[in-house]
Amino acid sequence: MLIFSRYSWWVGAMVGFALLLTAASQVGALNPMQGVFLTVTAPFENLLTSIFRPVAGFLGDAGNINDIRDENRQLRLENEELRNQATALQLDSERLKELEAALKISQGATSQQFVAANIVHRDATPFVDVVSIDRGTNDGLKAGMVVVSSQNTLMGTVTDVFKDRAFVRLITDSRSKVAAEVLDTKSEGIIRGSANRTLTFEFAQPDIKVGDVIVTSALTGRYPAGLRIGAVTDVAGTPQDVTRRVTVEPGVRLGTATTVLVMTTFVPQNLGPAQP
Amino acid sequence: MKNIVIAAGLVVVALAQVAVAPLFPLAAAVPDYGLAALMAVVVYAGPRSAMWAVPWFAIVFSFASDRSAGMLLLAYVPLLPASYLLSESHLPLNRYAQTLACGAGTGVWARLLLALGPIAQGASPQMGTLVGNLLISGLLLDIVLLTFVYFPLKAVGFSPRPMSLQRTGWL
Numbered sequence: 001m002l003i004f005s006r007y008s009w010w011v012g013a014m015v016g017f018a019l020l021l022t023a024a025s026q027v028g029a030l031n032p033m034q035g036v037f038l039t040v041t042a043p044f045e046n047l048l049t050s051i052f053r054p055v056a057g058f059l060g061d062a063g064n065i066n067d068i069r070d071e072n073r074q075l076r077l078e079n080e081e082l083r084n085q086a087t088a089l090q091l092d093s094e095r096l097k098e099l100e101a102a103l104k105i106s107q108g109a110t111s112q113q114f115v116a117a118n119i120v121h122r123d124a125t126p127f128v129d130v131v132s133i134d135r136g137t138n139d140g141l142k143a144g145m146v147v148v149s150s151q152n153t154l155m156g157t158v159t160d161v162f163k164d165r166a167f168v169r170l171i172t173d174s175r176s177k178v179a180a181e182v183l184d185t186k187s188e189g190i191i192r193g194s195a196n197r198t199l200t201f202e203f204a205q206p207d208i209k210v211g212d213v214i215v216t217s218a219l220t221g222r223y224p225a226g227l228r229i230g231a232v233t234d235v236a237g238t239p240q241d242v243t244r245r246v247t248v249e250p251g252v253r254l255g256t257a258t259t260v261l262v263m264t265t266f267v268p269q270n271l272g273p274a275q276p
Numbered sequence: 277m278k279n280i281v282i283a284a285g286l287v288v289v290a291l292a293q294v295a296v297a298p299l300f301p302l303a304a305a306v307p308d309y310g311l312a313a314l315m316a317v318v319v320y321a322g323p324r325s326a327m328w329a330v331p332w333f334a335i336v337f338s339f340a341s342d343r344s345a346g347m348l349l350l351a352y353v354p355l356l357p358a359s360y361l362l363s364e365s366h367l368p369l370n371r372y373a374q375t376l377a378c379g380a381g382t383g384v385w386a387r388l389l390l391a392l393g394p395i396a397q398g399a400s401p402q403m404g405t406l407v408g409n410l411l412i413s414g415l416l417l418d419i420v421l422l423t424f425v426y427f428p429l430k431a432v433g434f435s436p437r438p439m440s441l442q443r444t445g446w447l
Contacts, residue, residue: 001302005358005360006325007356007360008357010327010356010357011357014349014350014353015329015353016348017331018334018345018346018347018350018353019336019346019407020344020346020347021335021338021344021345021349022345022347025338025344025345025346028347030338033339034338034339034342037336037339037340038339038340041287041291041340044288044291045291045294045295047294048291048292048295049295049296052295052296052299055299056299059300078355089422096367101356120295120296121294121295121340122298123294123298123341123342123343124298124301124306124409125304125306125387125390125391125410126304126305126391126402126405126406126409127393127395128390128394128395128400129392130341130342130392131342132294132342157410159342159434160342167342170296174394174395174399174400175394175398175399190431192400193399194398194399194400194402194405195304195400195401195406195409195410196304196392196402196405196409197304205303206328207288241405270409
């Protein structure tokens with residue numbers, strides 16, 4: 001049987017090797033080899049993605065044609081509303097500039113700098129939601145940097161960086177926790193990813209309601225304040241509950257996103273000072 | 277030459293696992309090309325090749341996906357002893373049934389083990405999602421994929437190898 005066979009030696013050796021690999025990866029001993037591997041295989045990986053992503057997109061769309069039509073109708077209405085809001089905001093902005101000029105005050109330099117990157121692949125299983133992007137240390141990326149969509153919606157955080165590749169843990173990953181607040185009421189909580197890749201807003205105050213917009217809070221120092229995360233889609237429990245179970249829909253379609261922006265000028269508290 | 281082909285093939289499979297497999301999920305599970313490829317190595321290239329192919333695939337897949345190589349190795353290790361135990365058992369199973377049993381069983385073990393990593397790091401367990409969306413749909417995917425690998429390879433002329441190591445060499 002197994003315990004007397006040479007397989008048992010092999011299993012024992014593999015368990016020992018697994019421990020060795022784990023220890024080596026903990027101290028970063030495998031990183032140089034991983035960097036070389038990612039550099040060498042990047043063209044082939046890009047080729048595979050460019051071939052199969054349109055196929056998957058077509059198959060996915062074909063199965064959801066009615067949903068897409070409904071969504072398209074909804075988006076047209078939302079687009080019209082947003083255009084109206086944008087016009088109003090533009091007028092407000094011009095009025096604000098005039099007032100600032102009149103009062104001789106100026107807003108500080110709050111604009112951020114970004115590095116645009118393409119998503120190369122997505123490791124998406126329950127509990128895990130990680131993407132790799134085609135930028136790395138050569139482009140100034142560091143672990144801990146904040147990743148947003150092209151519309152400035154929070155997507156995740158850089159976890160591992162190599163020469164020209166980085167891995168980003170998305171906010172829907174079950175290990176992700178983001179300090180957040182409700183935009184209108186400023187009541188704070190924590191946005192957590194979950195196994196089924198949805199977001200929950202923990203420690204929500206009882207007055208939270210469907211449609212509330214959730215943005216990042218600067219409380220932990222890991223994210224700049226005010227980045228849009230998503231909107232509340234479901235609130236479970238009664239208003240008498242101390243906290244309620246709140247489901248949040250991400251503001252960006254994480255599953256189909258192909259481009260991200262890495263915020264290179266915001267330095268999370270656990271990083272050193274920003275490099276010029 | 278055979279070993280070079282297997283090693284290169286497993287690199288391609290690892291890249292396909294990160295670049296292609298997530299595009300075709302069933303519920304929340306994605307097809308495990310690596311499991312199917314390693315099972316094909318066990319059955320058609322023999323246990324000696326599988327002995328180095330399993331750690332090789334764990335390492336290249338960890339490089340491509342940024343997962344823990346140690347966890348991946350532990351996830352796929354049962355393939356070989358399970359195949360041996362089933363081949364030595366007196367259960368009335370042909371080689372295809374043995375392949376399905378070993379592959380599917382290892383698939384369940386691998387998905388469970390790889391989910392335990394995030395849970396150990398603080399993720400909520402969510403047993404319903406774990407069992408329903410991950411393990412059961414993953415099991416179905418594995419059975420389909422193993423079938424699609426087993427029969428075409430047999431049809432093109434590969435024949436299943438015995439699992440015994442006793443009569444050949446020192447290993």
